Amino acid sequence: MQLLIGNKNYSSWSLRPWLVMKQAGIAFEETLVPLYQGDSKEQILRISPSGKVPALVDGDLVIWDSLAIVEYLAEKFPGRGIWPADPAARAVARSVSAEMHAGFTQLRTHLSMDIRGRKTARIDAATQAEIDRICAIWTDCRNHFGENGPFLFGAFSAADAFYAPVVTRFVTYGVEVPDSARQYMATVLALPAMQQWIADGAAEPWSLSF
Template sequence: MQLVIGNKNYSSWSLRPWLGMKVAGIKFDEVAHDLYAPNALAERLQFSPSAKVPVLIDGDIHIWDSLAIAEYLAERYPAAKLWPQDIVARAYARSVCAEMHAGFSALRSTCPMDIRQKHPVVMTPALQADIDRVLAIWHDCRSRFTGHGEFLFGHFSWVDAFFAPVVTRFVTYGITVPAPLDLYMNAVLALPAMQEWMADAQAESSVAA
């Protein structure tokens, strides 16, 4: 399998499947796509019908959406347990991933992922509402499903991969979270795969247009 990803400093959508696959030990070839290269759009259209990344290529199959990739991999590698095993926890996990996938527009637009930099946060009511909702989700998951694990559903799941870009945004924009949610952020940041992604982001030179 190949996973085509955007710039590691900026591509929050690419981080999700990449992190899930790395943590689960699913083998793949990484194909880097520079979103800011002059011919980037034409290049993307050759492998992505939506002209967006990430794209998972598995033989003849191209899957061009991070949530669809997550579902495909969970079906193809059930032993990786990328969704929680319990049906209630799994439904909840899918709900929060879908909510993250479809919402949080103020967080996305005001605080785009930028791992290399630190920026002051420009707080707005809409951004505060998105942050409050993220914290409510994390608190709720930890109260109901974490058990003795470090992650939102105990062991690492797609939910943590979907919230990993939020964790990096909180660091970039100096958004502090109340204890014990800081421990959750630290657990995500300490993942060896996350460390690898962030080191690669530091080494990139392309700058967002």
């Protein structure tokens, strides 16, 4: 399988399926197209019909969109723990992942992912409300489903991958969060795969300003 991704420093959507695949031990080749360069769109469109990354190529099949990719992988590799095994936990994991996939527009606009950057953001009331909602999601998941491990649903699952870019944004913009959230962030950041992604992003030559 081949995973088409954007810059590791900037492409939050690419990080999600990449991290899922690494954590699930799924072998794949990664193809990185630096975003917003002269021919980026053309290069992406050669593989991804939406013109966006990520896209997963499996033989003749192309799957674009991070959530569709993760669902495909969960079906193709059952038993790798991509979603929690318990149906109730799995349903909530899908809910919080879908909430991230479909929402948090203030965060996306004002705190865009720039992993190696250290910035200050003007956090208005609407953005703060989204930050509070994310911290509440993390606390609720940890309290209800997290007893068997340090992640949202105990063991690592796709839900953690969906929130991994938020973890890096909170670091980049020095967002103040409760201790429980800080602990969860440290857990995600300590993953060897996250460390690899962060180091690869830090070494990239491209610099984008949003």
